[in-house]
Amino acid sequence: MQDVSLELGRGEVLGLLGHNGAGKSTTLQMLAGVLRPDSGSIAIGGADLATQPERAKRQLGFLPETPPLYRDMTVDAYLIFAARLRQVTDVAGALAETRRRCGLESVSNKLIAHLSKGYQQRVGLAQAIIHAPLVVILDEPTVGLDPAQLREMRGLIRELGDAHSVILSSHMLAEVEAMCDRVAILHRGRLVHAGPTADADGLDLETRFLQATAETAP
């Protein structure tokens, strides 16, 4: 990754677009503190991720491409563990609120291993928002979901955008167009375009995406 500079305002939803291997997941992992960048800096809510990692990480929630689920735990036990890891003070309140938001009430005592892919994805999302973070980072949150689950997940993410700042990656343009206020396009590890989803020139996202990724192709 080189020359990537992103900024996210409060209550904004930013879509990260790019071909496979463009560096979307790597960028998100660096933002979430899972990977350490060789150079450059990342700040979350004013706290630098390299020098004040605890303060910065308290304000972020991360759902990687593979949800980090302990399959031998029940949904409730897992979410309580996630909440305690993030030093939530009112665990019971946060648990009830998150269960309601993610529609997990009916499966709260089930083992995660026994849940369908859609529900597992929701549990993954729930662990990322249980501590009401400033920034929610979602890596391909809708991949592998069926159309009904897809619609629900989109609704959830849009709802998240009201209370949190959200960065999500996707290679589905329609999805980004439907959910995001701004887009950033990555190509071969570089940022090639950043701007609002609805462009002033009236060009649709697909045209801009193809233009941006073609310009720098060898």
Add this chain to the structure above:
Amino acid sequence: MIRLIAAHELRSLFALPSTWVMLGVLEFLLGWSLLSRMDAWLELQPQLAQLANAPGVTASIAAPMCSMLSLLLLILTPLFTMRSFAEERRNQTDALLLSSPVTPRQLVLGKFFGVFGLCALLIVAHLLLVGALALGTPLDRGLLFANLLGLLLLAMSYSALGLYISTLTAQPIVAAIGGLATLLGLWLAEASSGDAEAIWHNIAPSAHFQHLNAGLLDSADIAFFLLFTLAFLLLATCRVRGQQ
């Protein structure tokens, strides 16, 4: 935070059927061994009674039992530690821990106390089994205490080494084999070097356990165990920090 991660580690160990199988087999083996040792001792007792300063029950049954457990720990601890970091990485669940406000030090210490907690439970259960001898005869409490301390310190060193090896790979089975091979190597180094002063002899935790097993409480041995544990915990912390 350390307590939270330790409790989580212990819970996930107990959620595995293999842990229960290992514990069951271990208790069976130890129980069987206790019975056969008691049998042998009862047969020998008339001859022992004629000796001046004959070894007591504690030295002839309890201490060898603890020595046997020390060998079994050498095999079991790598099986307990193999998943700690390797499986988190393989299942990509480490993203939850790494994106949470947890420092690498807290993570390593939490996992260490989780695994060590299981070993400690096992050792205490073993001491209760051996302590059952007290129903029939008085026991040498000093020797029992030295053995308890020795086993706990040994489990600490083995857990720390196993954890470090678990940070090196994303395959639990590789971590188990690596841990076992290293511990066996250390044990062989001790067993094969005749000279008790040789460095190869003294680098093995099992050599230092033998002193405690015989009831000899030496601060040098205790310092060795603590330094050994600390060194591998530090290595594991560096490794976790470097992986980010």
